[in-house]
Amino acid sequence: MKEAIAEALQHALSRCQENGSLPDDLTARIQVDHARDKQHGDFATNLALTIAKAAKQKPRDLAELIVANLPDSDVIEKVEIAGPGFINFYIKSDAQSSVISNILNRQEKFGLAEIGKGKKIQIEFVSANPTGPLHVGHGRGAAYGAAVANLLKAIGYDVHCEYYVNDAGRQMNILAASVWLRYLELCGEEYPFPVNGYKGDYVLDIAAALHRENGDKMYHSWTEISKDLPKDEPEGDKELYIDAIIDKMKTLLHPDQYNLVFDVGLNYILDDIRDDLEHFGVVYDEWFSERSLTNSGDVTLALERLQKSGHCYEKEGAIWFKSSDFGDEKDRVLVRDNGQTTYFASDIAYHMNKLERGYDRVIDIWGADHHGYVPRVKAALQALGDDPDKLDVLLVQFAVLYRGGEKIQMSTRSGQFVTLRHLRKEVGSDAARFFYVMRKCEQHLDFDLDLAMSQSNDNPMYYIQYAHARVCSVFSQLSDKGFEFDQANGLAHLDLLIESHENALVTRLSRYPEIIARAGQQHEPHQLVHYLRDLANEFHTYYNAHQFIVDDKNVRDARLCLITATRHVISNGLSLLGVSAPEKM
RNA sequence: GCGCCCGUAGCUCAGCUGGAUAGAGUACCGCCCUCCGAAGGCGGGGGUCACAGGUUCAACUCCUGUCGGGCGCGCCA
Structure with a gap:
C-alpha cells in the first residue's frame, strides 16, 4: 500500500518535471508514513516540505501541484493537504479489506517476504563457554538470536544459525581440574577445594559419571598433588594456585587420561546446553568448535595472512597485531611469549572462516x-583484506535479575546463578521467550523473577495469547449454536464490515508484512511484540463492542473472516517470537 | 582518564531511521457481564522527553558540551 502511494507520488513528480513546473535536476527521497492521527487519513507524506527549498516554492503550493498531478488510482479514496504542506491519503475501504482474503489464502505464509532472497546470512549467538549450564543471562541472547534468525528467514534470507564452542583455553582446563578434584573426593580423598575452581553441583555430577566409568584409575593422593603447590587464597593468589593444580594434573595424569577428564566434562556440559536450548525452542544448524580451528590449521593460516x-x-x-592502525585503542597479542595462541587469534580465524564460507552477511550476538x-575483530578483518562491514555485532545488554526487590548477584564460578533451565521450568518457555525480546537489545532488562515465576496476569503475553484463544472459542461457540462458517460467503461480503472497530482491525492487519520487514531488517523483534499487543488490543476492543455470531449470515461470515485473519496473524507473529498460540488457556 | 550503551508519566518501556496535539502497560480513581471466556472493554488524572546550547520550515529523534546510571579498557575466554 505504501509502495503504491510512493509510486503515485513519483509519477506526479516526473509529470511536474516534464511540464516544467518543477526543475529537472530535482531529486527527492519519497517518504510515506502511516498517519498517526485518524483525522489525517491513512497515509501521509512530507514530500512537499522536503523539496520546498530545492524547488524554491512554498510547501503548500507544491503540495497542490503534486496533488494535481497525481495519477488515477484504484486504491486512493481521496487526498487532502494539511498543516504546513502534508499530503494525506485516504484509502478505499475495499482496497483495505482485500488484505483479509489475502491472509485467508496465505495463512501461515502471510507476512513472508523475499527481501533477502538469494542472500546468505550466518548468525552466531549464545556461544557461552561450556564450563557450566546456561544461566538467565544467556537466555536473553538465545531468545533474541532465535527471534532475529526467524525474522530474517521470514523475509527471505538463507539463515545459518551457529553456536561457537569455546572448547579450548584456560577456562576449560579449570573445569577439567575441578572435575578431577571432585572425582578424587569420590575416591575418598579429602582436601580443600580451590577458591577458583568451579563449584556448581553439575561438577559433582560429571565427577560421579567419571568415577562410575573409570573407578579409581585416575586417583592420586592429595599429599602427592599438593607438593610444591603455591598458597590458595586468602594467603596466596587463587589464579596462580589453580594454574599450578592444572599443571600438576597434567604431569600426574597420562595425556589420554587428562583428555578423558576434559572431554567428559566438555561433552556433559555441551549435551546439557544443547538439550536446554532445544527445550527453549532454539536450534542450531551448526556447533562450531574452537579447537577444530587449531586442528584444521585455520589459526596458523590466519596468523600467516595477518603477518603478511x-x-x-x-x-x-x-607476537602482536597492530590493531591500533585500524582504530582500536591498543595493540593486541596473538601469540603469547609461551608460544600459545590467544583466544583472539582463534576468533580471527573463526571470522575469517565465516566470511570464506561465502556469507553475504555475518551477525554476532554478544553480551x-x-x-x-568489536573494534579489534573488525580491525583484523580489515587487515586480512576482508570487508569489516559484512560483520554486524549486535550487543545485548545483560538481564538484571531481581528477587524480592533485590538485585541478584551472579557468578558462574561460585555456582550461584539462576539457570535458564530453572527459569524455563518456573515460568515456561513461552513467557521466558516473550519476556526476553520485549525490549530492544541495547536496553537493560529488569527481569523480576517473582513476577515472572508467579505466572502473573501482568505478563502481556497472556493478553496476546488470549486474543488468539478467544477467536478459537468463538468458533466452538459457533458450532454449539448450530451455525457453520461459510468463508467464501464471508469474503464476498467484506463490504459489510463498516464499523470503525472493523476498519481499525483491518488496517492493523494490513501493516503486518511491513512490521516483519522492518523488524527483520533492523534486527528488532520487540517491534513485533508491540505490534502484536496493539493488534490484540484492537481485537479485544472489537470483541467487546460487537457480536460476531449474529443472525444475518452475510455479516456473520464476513466478521468470522476478519477474526480468522486476526487469528492467523497473531499465530504467525507469535511463532516468529518462539511463542505458542494456544487455542484454549 | 578513555571508549561503548542508556536517561521519555510514580514504576517498566514504545516512539516507525527529523514531521502535525509525545504514546502503551502497570499502579491509582470511576463505570461495563440476563450478551461469542471480565486473563476483557470504556473513561479519568498523571510529562520542563536528564540539563544547556546549536543545525532546521520542523528536534524525543541529528551535532557539541554538562550531569546521572550501566559496562568495558589482561600475554582470561
Whole structure:
C-alpha cells in the first residue's frame, strides 16, 4: 500500500518535471508514513516540505501541484493537504479489506517476504563457554538470536544459525581440574577445594559419571598433588594456585587420561546446553568448535595472512597485531611469549572462516560486556583484506535479575546463578521467550523473577495469547449454536464490515508484512511484540463492542473472516517470537 | 582518564531511521457481564522527553558540551 502511494507520488513528480513546473535536476527521497492521527487519513507524506527549498516554492503550493498531478488510482479514496504542506491519503475501504482474503489464502505464509532472497546470512549467538549450564543471562541472547534468525528467514534470507564452542583455553582446563578434584573426593580423598575452581553441583555430577566409568584409575593422593603447590587464597593468589593444580594434573595424569577428564566434562556440559536450548525452542544448524580451528590449521593460516599484511610485530617474546592502525585503542597479542595462541587469534580465524564460507552477511550476538572487543575483530578483518562491514555485532545488554526487590548477584564460578533451565521450568518457555525480546537489545532488562515465576496476569503475553484463544472459542461457540462458517460467503461480503472497530482491525492487519520487514531488517523483534499487543488490543476492543455470531449470515461470515485473519496473524507473529498460540488457556 | 550503551508519566518501556496535539502497560480513581471466556472493554488524572546550547520550515529523534546510571579498557575466554 505504501509502495503504491510512493509510486503515485513519483509519477506526479516526473509529470511536474516534464511540464516544467518543477526543475529537472530535482531529486527527492519519497517518504510515506502511516498517519498517526485518524483525522489525517491513512497515509501521509512530507514530500512537499522536503523539496520546498530545492524547488524554491512554498510547501503548500507544491503540495497542490503534486496533488494535481497525481495519477488515477484504484486504491486512493481521496487526498487532502494539511498543516504546513502534508499530503494525506485516504484509502478505499475495499482496497483495505482485500488484505483479509489475502491472509485467508496465505495463512501461515502471510507476512513472508523475499527481501533477502538469494542472500546468505550466518548468525552466531549464545556461544557461552561450556564450563557450566546456561544461566538467565544467556537466555536473553538465545531468545533474541532465535527471534532475529526467524525474522530474517521470514523475509527471505538463507539463515545459518551457529553456536561457537569455546572448547579450548584456560577456562576449560579449570573445569577439567575441578572435575578431577571432585572425582578424587569420590575416591575418598579429602582436601580443600580451590577458591577458583568451579563449584556448581553439575561438577559433582560429571565427577560421579567419571568415577562410575573409570573407578579409581585416575586417583592420586592429595599429599602427592599438593607438593610444591603455591598458597590458595586468602594467603596466596587463587589464579596462580589453580594454574599450578592444572599443571600438576597434567604431569600426574597420562595425556589420554587428562583428555578423558576434559572431554567428559566438555561433552556433559555441551549435551546439557544443547538439550536446554532445544527445550527453549532454539536450534542450531551448526556447533562450531574452537579447537577444530587449531586442528584444521585455520589459526596458523590466519596468523600467516595477518603477518603478511604487515600489521604484526614482535615485542617481549610475543607476537602482536597492530590493531591500533585500524582504530582500536591498543595493540593486541596473538601469540603469547609461551608460544600459545590467544583466544583472539582463534576468533580471527573463526571470522575469517565465516566470511570464506561465502556469507553475504555475518551477525554476532554478544553480551554488551564484550563491546570493547568489536573494534579489534573488525580491525583484523580489515587487515586480512576482508570487508569489516559484512560483520554486524549486535550487543545485548545483560538481564538484571531481581528477587524480592533485590538485585541478584551472579557468578558462574561460585555456582550461584539462576539457570535458564530453572527459569524455563518456573515460568515456561513461552513467557521466558516473550519476556526476553520485549525490549530492544541495547536496553537493560529488569527481569523480576517473582513476577515472572508467579505466572502473573501482568505478563502481556497472556493478553496476546488470549486474543488468539478467544477467536478459537468463538468458533466452538459457533458450532454449539448450530451455525457453520461459510468463508467464501464471508469474503464476498467484506463490504459489510463498516464499523470503525472493523476498519481499525483491518488496517492493523494490513501493516503486518511491513512490521516483519522492518523488524527483520533492523534486527528488532520487540517491534513485533508491540505490534502484536496493539493488534490484540484492537481485537479485544472489537470483541467487546460487537457480536460476531449474529443472525444475518452475510455479516456473520464476513466478521468470522476478519477474526480468522486476526487469528492467523497473531499465530504467525507469535511463532516468529518462539511463542505458542494456544487455542484454549 | 578513555571508549561503548542508556536517561521519555510514580514504576517498566514504545516512539516507525527529523514531521502535525509525545504514546502503551502497570499502579491509582470511576463505570461495563440476563450478551461469542471480565486473563476483557470504556473513561479519568498523571510529562520542563536528564540539563544547556546549536543545525532546521520542523528536534524525543541529528551535532557539541554538562550531569546521572550501566559496562568495558589482561600475554582470561
